[in-house]
Amino acid sequence: MTIVQQLVAGLGIPNFKVLIPEIIVLITAILVFLAELFIKSRALISALTVVGLALAAFSMLTISEGAITLYGLYIVDSFSLAFKFFLVIFTILAIINLQSYVESKKTYYGEYYYLILFTLLGLMIIVSSPNLISFYIGLELSSITSYILVGLWRKDYRSKEGAFKYLIIGGAGTAIISYAIALIYGKTGSFDFARIFHVIQDNSDIGVTAGLVLLLVGLGLKASAVPFHFWTPDAYESAPTPITGFMASVSKVAIFAAILRIMVEAFPFSNQIWSYGWAILAAASMILGNFVALKQKNVKRMLAYSSIAHSGYILAALASPNGMGFTALIFYSIVYLFMALGGFIFLSAFEKNGNWTNDFEDFKGLAKKHPIMALYMLIYMFSMIGIPPTVGFMGKFGVFMALISSNVWWLAVILVITSVVSAGYYLKVVAYMYMYEPVNSNKFKLTAMEKFTVGFLAVLVLVVGIYPTIFWEISNILTSVLIMNAGVR
Amino acid sequence: MVPYEYYVALSGLLMVLGLIGVIVRKNVIAMLISTELMLNAVNIAFVAFDFKLHDVVGQVFVFFILTIAAAEAAVGLGLIMAIYRMKKDVDVEKLTELKG
Numbered sequence: 001m002t003i004v005q006q007l008v009a010g011l012g013i014p015n016f017k018v019l020i021p022e023i024i025v026l027i028t029a030i031l032v033f034l035a036e037l038f039i040k041s042r043a044l045i046s047a048l049t050v051v052g053l054a055l056a057a058f059s060m061l062t063i064s065e066g067a068i069t070l071y072g073l074y075i076v077d078s079f080s081l082a083f084k085f086f087l088v089i090f091t092i093l094a095i096i097n098l099q100s101y102v103e104s105k106k107t108y109y110g111e112y113y114y115l116i117l118f119t120l121l122g123l124m125i126i127v128s129s130p131n132l133i134s135f136y137i138g139l140e141l142s143s144i145t146s147y148i149l150v151g152l153w154r155k156d157y158r159s160k161e162g163a164f165k166y167l168i169i170g171g172a173g174t175a176i177i178s179y180a181i182a183l184i185y186g187k188t189g190s191f192d193f194a195r196i197f198h199v200i201q202d203n204s205d206i207g208v209t210a211g212l213v214l215l216l217v218g219l220g221l222k223a224s225a226v227p228f229h230f231w232t233p234d235a236y237e238s239a240p241t242p243i244t245g246f247m248a249s250v251s252k253v254a255i256f257a258a259i260l261r262i263m264v265e266a267f268p269f270s271n272q273i274w275s276y277g278w279a280i281l282a283a284a285s286m287i288l289g290n291f292v293a294l295k296q297k298n299v300k301r302m303l304a305y306s307s308i309a310h311s312g313y314i315l316a317a318l319a320s321p322n323g324m325g326f327t328a329l330i331f332y333s334i335v336y337l338f339m340a341l342g343g344f345i346f347l348s349a350f351e352k353n354g355n356w357t358n359d360f361e362d363f364k365g366l367a368k369k370h371p372i373m374a375l376y377m378l379i380y381m382f383s384m385i386g387i388p389p390t391v392g393f394m395g396k397f398g399v400f401m402a403l404i405s406s407n408v409w410w411l412a413v414i415l416v417i418t419s420v421v422s423a424g425y426y427l428k429v430v431a432y433m434y435m436y437e438p439v440n441s442n443k444f445k446l447t448a449m450e451k452f453t454v455g456f457l458a459v460l461v462l463v464v465g466i467y468p469t470i471f472w473e474i475s476n477i478l479t480s481v482l483i484m485n486a487g488v489r
Numbered sequence: 490m491v492p493y494e495y496y497v498a499l500s501g502l503l504m505v506l507g508l509i510g511v512i513v514r515k516n517v518i519a520m521l522i523s524t525e526l527m528l529n530a531v532n533i534a535f536v537a538f539d540f541k542l543h544d545v546v547g548q549v550f551v552f553f554i555l556t557i558a559a560a561e562a563a564v565g566l567g568l569i570m571a572i573y574r575m576k577k578d579v580d581v582e583k584l585t586e587l588k589g
Contacts, residue, residue, distance in 0.1 A: 133549075133550060133553065136550075136553065137553060137557075140557045140560075140561075144557070144560050144561060144564055147561075147564050147568075148564055151568055151571070157572070157575045157576065157586065158586055158587055160568055160571045160572050160575065161572065161584060161585070161586055161587055162587060163568055164517065164565070164568045164569070164572060165587075167521075167561070167564060167565050167568060168511060168520050168521065168524060168565075171521075171524035171527075171528075171561050171565070172507075172508065172511050172524055172527060174524075174528070174557070174561070175504070175507065175524060175527030175528050175530070175531060176527075178528065178531040178554055179500075179504055179527075179530070179531050179534060181550070182500075182531050182534040182535050182538060182547070182550075183534070185535070185538055185546075185547055185550075186497070186534070186537075186538035186541065186542070189542045189544060190546075191546065191550070233587075234587040237587060238587060
């Protein structure tokens with residue numbers, strides 16, 4: 001036998017069937033990377049990316065049974081598949097709006113496409129990692145490509161500054177997470193969630209506690225929870241707007257999914273520290289995010305702070321560490337994708353026009369000029385406040401009920417009060433659109449894709465808000481899959 | 490033979506020094522070096538724990554951290570070059586335009 005044959009015989013061949021979506025995304029990324037050198041047609045590159053992602057999404061639907069593969073480094077179950085499906089679909093929605101935006105800003109690079117694909121690949125790895133090694137690799141793959149994506153704006157100083165702040169703070173977060181992994185490894189001797197679970201089940205000591213706290217800090221930093229949120233407004237404001245939308249929705253939701261999996265599968269008996277930690281981070285995010293957003297003059301920066309506040313609402317669900325809290329977290333993070341991406345794509349559609357600066361003044365009289373688009377924005381804003389027929393209400397309601405069921409009243413009260421405060425700035429956008437006369441009668445140019453994306457997501461926000469049963473059931477099933485996984489492996 | 494706790498203590502010290510460096514230094518290159526220092530502190534911790542556990546998995550992780558640190562330094566230095574070309578400065582206080 002040759003050495004290769006001996007190796008294969010000793011290790012076994014990984015089950016590549018369940019890895020097909022990731023392989024398709026990787027191949028598409030490499031193809032786009034090469035094609036971008038030779039093909040001049042920009043629409044073709046964009047189309048190639050979208051076709052690759054659509055294939056990946058379709059191949060996910062054909063996977064009928066999950067597996068743990070790559071020698072225990074990778075898990076494919078319904079939890080990871082469902083999240084990956086949403087991540088891929090929303091990446092497509094961000095990519096179809098990218099070309100018109102970057103061309104109008106004279107900052108087109110072919111690099112955007114394959115960098116987004118590599119970020120997506122990293123995010124797909126972190127939602128399906130049962131092991132701290134693959135989690136760390138995925139996190140870094142997505143972080144480093146995000147730093148580049150933020151700084152890609154041609155001849156724009158602010159973009160470089162935002163990217164550099166993101167890099168320094170993100171790099172510190174990486175180091176903190178890896179130190180936490182080192183401490184946990186030092187105690188348990190393993191990176192596998194199931195092994196960690198068994199070892200620290202009954203003998204937790206100061207090393208594990210320190211590791212947990214550092215992991216909490218690092219993950220909070222990546223999810224832009226408050227004491228560690230400094231990079232968020234700067235990076236979100238200075239990045240090209242479709243990229244901001246991608247980061248605020250897709251990247252963030254993947255981080256929440258990873259946090260949930262780590263919390264349930266690796267450290268279920270450390271609930272006390274975890275839950276208190278997340279509760280404090282969530283409370284700080286909700287309070288600071290909402291109050292600072294109140295005094296913003298730029299709508300893009302305001303939405304960045306609102307995304308910090310939404311991190312708070314979503315992480316608050318972790319303060320009730322039971323099935324109800326996890327279901328609320330999954331439901332809210334999936335529906336948060338609709339609102340966040342929709343809001344940022346709305347801004348990117350209008351920002352293409354030279355005289356639009358994302359200021360509140362620009363929104364004056366928008367309802368007269370573009371009644372349909374203004375209506376969509378109204379739906380997003382109402383949803384972010386949490387007004388009943390929209391999906392934002394159902395998300396907050398789920399978190400609220402979960403908090404009350406496990407007697408975390410103080411956090412539930414903060415959630416409601418800060419939601420009321422948030423109306424102050426979301427309704428300001430609505431008021432500027434509907435209650436002022438237009439300054440001039442120039443119409444803005446919008447592409448069909450942008451109208452479609454914004455409209456589609458707004459309709460989704462309304463429909464899921466009125467009939468949340470399907471998504472709620474999906475979240476319920478995913479929670480039970482996750483909890484069953486925890487003990488068995 | 491030096492007990493492994495000493496190495497862990499050293500790595501903790503380097504980690505804290507790196508964190509302080511990121512917070513107090515005003516030079517962008519020094520900030521980047523501080524994040525690299527933090528990652529190297531982690532490498533020491535991994536090797537020390539391997540020493541205690543008589544295992545090699547942690548040392549494999551060190552390779553991953555080394556590559557990631559290199560990639561991050563490459564991106565960071567690229568950004569510093571771009572910033573320096575535009576502003577001819579490396580002082581954080583003079584470079585800040587994004588505020589609020």
